[in-house]
Amino acid sequence: MVAEGFTVDLNKPLVFQVGHLGEQYEEWVHQPIVSKEGPRFFENDFMELLTRTRWWAIPVVWLPVVFWCVTTSIRVGRTLPEVGLTVVGGILLWTLIEYTLHRFLFHMKTKSYWGNTLHYLLHGCHHKHPMDGLRLVFPPAATAILCVPFWNLLKLLTAPSVTPALFGGGLLGYVMYDCTHYYLHHGQPSNDPAKHLKKYHLNHHFRIQNKGFGITSSLWDIIFGTLPPSRTSAKNN
Structure with missing residues (x-):
């Protein structure tokens, strides 16, 4: 935890400390501390509160928006089968967004003060x-x-009657992703596919952190060649 004379004090708010790690941040942030006790991020209580979210807030807040989007497409003339297919397309689109964000943004390499700080807030804290x-x-x-730029992009690229259902499908995919992610860390699944997904995701955290970027599915890892090797093949290598 020492980099160029700097030591991270885990008993103090972390966000404005981690930037000082410089090039050593990458190594430090991927040495996980497995504890249900979360660290303090900010000295300011209001800023600290903004960083904490109960998992159930995600479906409570966003499922009504999904419902509104789907019913809007129906009200403006799309049939139920058309809307259903569009929603499925939105969910599939989200899985690609999920993979892309996780691989290229959440796991970007940083070494500057503000780069480290922003990365820690975005995803580094989750790995630590x-x-x-x-x-x-x-x-x-x-x-x-x-959501604002995503909605505007879909409005630009799709018909007005399609946009709400496609956006709603993407948003539903996001809700599924966040709830699945929480369950993979805190649930105890006994059957597949949840049991497999938990092993797959914890493998990303604790064994091979530059592979296995899918959360709700390994589809895009398979397509883009980032599927982690099995334990057997890893030992043989």
Whole structure:
């Protein structure tokens, strides 16, 4: 935890400390501390509160929006089968977004003060404290901000009657992703596919952190060649 004379004090708010790690941040953040006790991020109590979200807030906030989007497409003339297929397409689109964000943004390499700080807030904190139950899902306010450009892009590329259902499908995919992610860390599945997904995701955290970027599915890892090797093949190598 020492880099160029700097030591991270885990008993103090972390966000404005980690930037000082410089090039050593990458190694430090991928040495997980497995504890359900989450660290403090900010000295300010209000800022600290904004970083903590209960998992159930995600479906409570976003499922009504999904319902509104789907019914809007029906009201403007799309048939139920058409809307259903569009929603499925939106869910599939989300799985690609999920994979892309996780691989290229959440796992970007940083070494500058603000690069390390922003990465820690975005995803590094999850790898450092993977069992922090209040920082496993994305705060709804931040999600709402990110939804705006996504909605505008879909409006630009799709027909007005298609946009709501496609957006709703993507948003439903996101809800499934965040709830699945929480369950993979804190649930105890006994049957597949949940049991397999839990092993797959914890493998990403604790064994091969540059592979296995899918959360709700390994589909895009298979397509783009980032599927982690089995334990047997890894030992043979």
